[in-house]
Amino acid sequence: MEFSKIIAVTGKPGLFEILSQTKSGVIVKSLKEDKRFPINATQNISLLENIAIYTLEEEVPLGQIFKIISDKEEGKQCISHKESGNKLTSYFAEILPEYDDERVYTSNIKKVLQWYNILVDAKFDFSSIEVESVEEETEETNS
Template sequence: MEFSKIISVTGKPGLFQVISQSKNAIIVESLADQKRMAINSTQNVSLLENIAIYTYEEDIPLLNVFKAIFEKTGGKEAISHKESGKKLASFFAEVLPNYDDERVYTSNIKKVIQWFNILVDAKMDFSAIQEAKEENTEEV
């Protein structure tokens, strides 16, 4: 599973892996139940690798946030995204201490933690992603 092929679709719960593309649709597979479906070109789709979290210095790519959570949890699931807003904010502050709490809302934190837990359930190996990125960097 490649992180660069993981997407979120507006109006659909969970995360999806892009399998194929056609002229008018994207064929995706749900990470939760492995069911495939077509997402037409009028639906809003976000690649997770294009999402970043606001901090006071710079925007941090979502992958880096996931890696920090992965290290903190030891590769296990994080706390539930259904916890109280204070618990979620406290956990997120431990992972990303300089996040901009005025622009990163509790709903954003819930979504990040929910996505992380989905990816851990789907056996995403965040340490392997880092190695692949480093290999690509060396070749350039």
């Protein structure tokens, strides 16, 4: 399972892996239920690799946050997304101390932690996530 093929679909709970492309959309497999079904082009999908979290300085890619959580939890599940808002924000502050608490809402934190736990249940290898550092991107644009 590649991180670049994992998506979230608006209106559908959980995460999905893209299996193949069709004329009118994509065929996906649910990571929770292992069911396959089509997603048409009119539905909103988000590739997890394109999602980032605001910090006071920059945006941190979701894959990098998953790696930090995985290292902290040693590849096991993190706290439940159903915990209280205070617990969620203090846990997230441990993971990403510089996150922008004015632009990152508790609902965003819930999604990140829920998605991480779904990936753990699906036996995802977080070490396979390749994340370009912001410094490398800055050097490339300055050249």
